[in-house]
Amino acid sequence: MPPAPLTAFRVAAFNCAATMLESQSFINRELASVEAAKPHQQAIKRVCEAFLSNWFDIGTELDELSELGLPDYSPTVHLRVERIHQWLGEHLPELHDLVTALSSAAKDDPQCTSAYILVAESATNVLAAFASVAEAREQYLEAYAREGGA
Numbered sequence: 001m002p003p004a005p006l007t008a009f010r011v012a013a014f015n016c017a018a019t020m021l022e023s024q025s026f027i028n029r030e031l032a033s034v035e036a037a038k039p040h041q042q043a044i045k046r047v048c049e050a051f052l053s054n055w056f057d058i059g060t061e062l063d064e065l066s067e068l069g070l071p072d073y074s075p076t077v078h079l080r081v082e083r084i085h086q087w088l089g090e091h092l093p094e095l096h097d098l099v100t101a102l103s104s105a106a107k108d109d110p111q112c113t114s115a116y117i118l119v120a121e122s123a124t125n126v127l128a129a130f131a132s133v134a135e136a137r138e139q140y141l142e143a144y145a146r147e148g149g150a
Contacts, residue, residue: 005140006072006081010062012136013084016129017058020088023122024048036115040105043098044119050091051126058087073147085137088130099123 003011027048031041065080102116 004072005136005143006077009081009084009133009136009140010065012129012132013058013088014062016088016126016133017055017062019125019129020051021055023126024051027118027122030118031115034114034118035111036102037105037112040098040102040112040115043094043101044115047091047094047098047119050094054087054091058084061087073144078144081137081140085133088133092127092130095119095123095126 024047027044031044036044061080061084065077065084068077068080070077099116099120102112102119105112106116
């Protein structure tokens with residue numbers, strides 16, 4: 001039997017936040033060994049800091065969601081699901097812009113290729129994890145509507 005939609009969402013959200021944390025840690029470890037212009041390095045560090053910050057916020061929110069003791073389809077739980085989803089996606093446009101900028105830089109300067117690969121690989125992992133969250137959210141919202149929450 002598949003997990004309840006809220007459980008599936010919580011697991012996907014935790015995994016996505018963990019992927020963001022792992023990605024920022026990996027990028028930060030490897031950044032010193034790759035060539036990138038100072039503005040690109042600063043942008044990389046900003047995205048990594050945002051992912052780290054999200055880890056703590058989302059972890060806290062998931063813990064609180066578990067401790068609420070409310071039915072899965074209560075309006076309060078629904079709002080928290082939406083908040084967690086929003087927070088997980090909050091910095092994806094910045095990540096996309098960064099990957100795009102590094103891709104352009106790598107075309108102009110082959111020394112930037114390793115920075116592009118480093119960030120693009122991590123971005124792929126983050127986007128795949130976020131896609132799982134989006135899918136779990138949709139399943140939760142469908143169940144929420146069926147259960148009379150909408």
